Amino acid sequence: MGSLMLVLLLLLIIGSIVWYTRNHKARQEEPPSMGGTDPALPPLISGKGVRSATPRPAFDGQIVVSGLTKRYNGVTAVDDLSFVVRPGRVTGFLGPNGAGKTTTLRMILGLAAPTAGTATIGGICYIDLPEPLRHVGGLLETSAAHRGRTGRNHLRIICQSVGIPLERADEVLELVGLTPAGRRTFKGYSLGMRQRLGIAAALIGDPRVLILDEPANGLDPDGIRWMRDLLKALAADGRTVLVSSHLLAEMQQLADDLVIIAAGRLVAQGTVDSVLDSMAHSARVLVRISDAEKLTAACGEDAVVVTRENGDLHITGMDATAVGEAAARAGVVVHQLVTERPDLEDVFLELTRGKATIR
Amino acid sequence: MTPLDSLVISAAPRTGFAPMQRVRAEIMKIRTTNTWWMFSIGIVLVTAEALLRNGVSHHYDLHPALAGLDPADKAQALATAARAHTHAGQAAIASNMMTSGQFLGVLFAMLIGVLVVTNEYSHQTATATYLANPRRGTVIVAKFIAAACFGALFWLVSTLIDVIVTPIYLHSQQLGVSLADWAVVRSVLLNLLAFIMWAIFGLGLGTLIRSQLGSVITGIAAYLLGTAAVAVIFELIYNAYHHTWVQGAIVIAPAVASLVMTTPGQAFDRAPPQWTGLIIMIGYTLLFGTIGVQLTRRRDI
Ligand SMILES: Nc1ncnc2c1ncn2[C@@H]1O[C@H](COP(=O)(O)OP(=O)(O)O)[C@@H](O)[C@H]1O
Ligand SMILES: [Mg+2]
Numbered sequence: 119m120g121s122l123m124l125v126l127l128l129l130l131i132i133g134s135i136v137w138y139t140r141n142h143k144a145r146q147e148e149p150p151s152m153g154g155t156d157p158a159l160p161p162l163i164s165g166k167g168v169r170s171a172t173p174r175p176a177f178d179g180q181i182v183v184s185g186l187t188k189r190y191n192g193v194t195a196v197d198d199l200s201f202v203v204r205p206g207r208v209t210g211f212l213g214p215n216g217a218g219k220t221t222t223l224r225m226i227l228g229l230a231a232p233t234a235g236t237a238t239i240g241g242i243c244y245i246d247l248p249e250p251l252r253h254v255g256g257l258l259e260t261s262a263a264h265r266g267r268t269g270r271n272h273l274r275i276i277c278q279s280v281g282i283p284l285e286r287a288d289e290v291l292e293l294v295g296l297t298p299a300g301r302r303t304f305k306g307y308s309l310g311m312r313q314r315l316g317i318a319a320a321l322i323g324d325p326r327v328l329i330l331d332e333p334a335n336g337l338d339p340d341g342i343r344w345m346r347d348l349l350k351a352l353a354a355d356g357r358t359v360l361v362s363s364h365l366l367a368e369m370q371q372l373a374d375d376l377v378i379i380a381a382g383r384l385v386a387q388g389t390v391d392s393v394l395d396s397m398a399h400s401a402r403v404l405v406r407i408s409d410a411e412k413l414t415a416a417c418g419e420d421a422v423v424v425t426r427e428n429g430d431l432h433i434t435g436m437d438a439t440a441v442g443e444a445a446a447r448a449g450v451v452v453h454q455l456v457t458e459r460p461d462l463e464d465v466f467l468e469l470t471r472g473k474a475t476i477r
Numbered sequence: 478m479t480p481l482d483s484l485v486i487s488a489a490p491r492t493g494f495a496p497m498q499r500v501r502a503e504i505m506k507i508r509t510t511n512t513w514w515m516f517s518i519g520i521v522l523v524t525a526e527a528l529l530r531n532g533v534s535h536h537y538d539l540h541p542a543l544a545g546l547d548p549a550d551k552a553q554a555l556a557t558a559a560r561a562h563t564h565a566g567q568a569a570i571a572s573n574m575m576t577s578g579q580f581l582g583v584l585f586a587m588l589i590g591v592l593v594v595t596n597e598y599s600h601q602t603a604t605a606t607y608l609a610n611p612r613r614g615t616v617i618v619a620k621f622i623a624a625a626c627f628g629a630l631f632w633l634v635s636t637l638i639d640v641i642v643t644p645i646y647l648h649s650q651q652l653g654v655s656l657a658d659w660a661v662v663r664s665v666l667l668n669l670l671a672f673i674m675w676a677i678f679g680l681g682l683g684t685l686i687r688s689q690l691g692s693v694i695t696g697i698a699a700y701l702l703g704t705a706a707v708a709v710i711f712e713l714i715y716n717a718y719h720h721t722w723v724q725g726a727i728v729i730a731p732a733v734a735s736l737v738m739t740t741p742g743q744a745f746d747r748a749p750p751q752w753t754g755l756i757i758m759i760g761y762t763l764l765f766g767t768i769g770v771q772l773t774r775r776r777d778i
C-alpha cells in the first residue's frame with residue numbers, strides 16, 4: 119500500500135512539473151515581439167521563439183489610459199479617465215488627496231482590476247508584458263519590504279524572481295545612495311530610506327517606463343533635489359516618467375507635462391505651459407500709476423481692481439494691452455505695467471475648487 | 478557621475494528557467510528572515526523531545542518494571558515485552574524512533590506553508606511580488622513548490638537527528654533490527670509525505686484566508702482540535718444511524734487523514750484504507766489551492 123502511494127505521489131509531482139513547463143513555454147511564445155529600440159536591452163524573445171513573420175512595432179513606452187473607471191462599493195474612485203503619457207518627458211500626475219491617483223496607477227500596473235476601460239503601456243496591458251520589470255518600474259504607496267529583511271535582500275529577491283543577476287541589487291542600492299543601509303533591516307528605515315529602496319526596486323530592470331506614486335513623500339530637501347535630477351535625467355534619456363504628487367511647487371520645477379485630476383475625473387492635461395496658459399483669464403495685471411482713481415473709472419465693468427497699500431493696482435479680467443489703452447484714454451501716467459502669471463498652485467486650486475476632495 | 482551611468486547595466490539576459498527562478502525567490506524570502514532559524518530550532522527541539530519520550534516509553538515496553546504489579550497486569554506487561562522483541566515489534570520500535578518529531582514537526586511545516594503566502598500581505602510585499610510577476614497564478618504555483626521544499630527540508634532535519642540517535646538507542650536496547658528494513662524505510666518515506674502534504678495544505682489555507690493570524694489559528698485548530706470535534710460529531714452520527722462506514726468517514730478531518738495516510742495497516746478500528754488518507758490530503762490542498770488562485774487573481778492588491 120505504501121509503495122502504491124509513493125508511486126501515486128511521484129506521478130503527481132512529475133505530472134505537475136510537465137504541465138507547468140509546457141504552460142510556461144506556451145506563454146513565452148504568446149506575446150508579440152517587442153524588438154527593443156534600446157540597445158542596452160537584449161531582445162526579449164530568442165529567435166527560435168518568434169513565430170510571427172511581420173515584426174510588431176517596437177516598445178515605445180507610451181502610456182495610454184482610456185475610459186478608465188474604478189468603483190468601490192458606492193465610491194467612484196476613478197471616473198472615465200483618459201490621458202496619454204509621452205516618452206522622453208516627465209509627466210506630473212496631480213490631484214488633491216483622494217482624487218484617485220493611486221487607484222489609477224494601480225490599475226495601470228495590473229494590481230487592481232478596472233471596473234471599465236483600459237490602460238496600456240507601449241500598447242500592451244501590464245500583465246501581458248513579457249518580463250514586465252525590464253520595461254516598467256513601479257513604486258506605489260503600498261510598496262514595502264518585510265520588516266525583518268535587509269533592503270539588499272529585498273532587492274536580491276526581486277532580481278531572483280525575474281532572472282536578473284543578483285549583483286544588480288548592489289548597483290541600484292548604490293544608485294539611490296542606500297549602500298550603507300543595505301545590510302540593515304527594513305524596520306529601521308526612515309520614510310525617506312523606504313522611498314529610496316522603492317525607487318531602487320523600480321530601477322532594477324533598467325526600465326523604459328517609470329511609474330512613481332508620490333516618490334517625494336518623506337524625502338528631505340536634498341533627497342527631493344536628488345530625485346528631481348534623477349527623474350529629469352531618466353526622461354532626457356528618452357524614458358517615460360509618470361510621477362504623482364500633491365507637492366505642486368515641486369511639480370512646476372520637475373514636470374514637462376501635467377495631468378490634473380479631481381474627484382476621479384480629468385480636469386486638465388497638456389504641457390505645463392499650456393495648462394498655465396489655459397488659466398490666463400486669471401492672470402493679474404500689476405500697475406503702478408499716477409492717479410489710481412482715474413484708471414479705476416476708466417476700466418470696464420468686467421475688470422476687478424484691487425488697490426494695494428502702496429497704491430499699486432491689481433487688475434484681473436483685463437489683459438495688459440487693455441489696461442495700457444485705458445490708462446491712455448484716462449490720461450494718466452503709467453510707471454509700471456506687469457502681467458503676473460498664475461503659478462501652478464493657483465491653477466491647481468482654481469481647477470479643483472468645489473470638487474469633493476475626500477470621498 | 479550622473480545618476481544614469483549605472484543604469485545601463487542590466488543588459489544581462491534572463492538567466493535560467495523562469496518557474497525555477499520564482500521558486501528560488503520564494504525560498505529566498507523565507508531564508509532572509511528569522512523565520513528560517515526559528516523554525517529550524519523548533520524542528521530540532523521537537524524532534525529531540527519526541528526521541529526522548531519515545532525512547533523512554535519503548536524502554537519500559539521492552540523491560541517492564543514488574544515489581545508490585547498484580548498478576549493480570551504482570552501477564553499483560555510480559556506479553557507486550559515479548560511482542561516488542563519479535564521482528565515485527567522491533568521494526569515498529571525502529572519506525573517509531575525514526576519518525577520521532579512528526580507530530581509537532583508537521584505542524585511547523587503547515588505553519589511555514591501559511592507564512593509563505595500570508596507574509597506577502599502582512600508585510601505588504603505583495604506589491605513588489607506582483608509587479609515582478611503580474612501573472613499571479615505562476616507566483617502561487619511557485620509558492621506551492623517552495624512550501625513542498627520546506628516540508629521536505631524539515632523532514633530532512635528531523636530525520637537526520639533520528640537517524641543518528643536511533644541506531645545508538647537500538648544498540649543500547651540490544652535490538653538487532655536493521656534500519657534498512659522495508660517497514661522502517663516505508664515509515665520514514667510516509668513521514669516525508671506527511672511533511673510535504675501539511676506544508677502545501679498550509680499554503681492552500683493561506684491563499685484562502687489572507688489574514689496571517691486567521692489562517693494560523695485555523696490551521697492549528699484543524700490539526701489539533703479538528704480531530705476531537707470531528708470524532709465527537711461522527712460518534713453522534715454513528716449513534717443515530719449505526720452504519721459502520723460512519724466511523725471510517727472521520728477520515729475527512731485533515732488530521733485523521735494524515736494519521737491514516739502515515740499508518741501502515743489499520744490506524745484505528747474501522748479505519749478506511751491507507752490511500753484514502755492521501756487522497757483526502759491532496760483533495761484539500763487542490764481545493765484550497767484552486768479557490769486560492771482564483772481569489773488571488775481577482776483580488777486587488
Ligand atoms: N480599496 C479601496 N476600497 C474602497 N475605497 C477605496 C479603495 N482604494 C481607494 N478608495 C477610495 O478611492 C478614492 C481615491 O483614492 P486614491 O486613489 O488613494 O486617491 P489619491 O491617491 O489620489 O489620494 C478615495 O476616496 C478612497 O477612499
Ligand atoms: Mg495616493
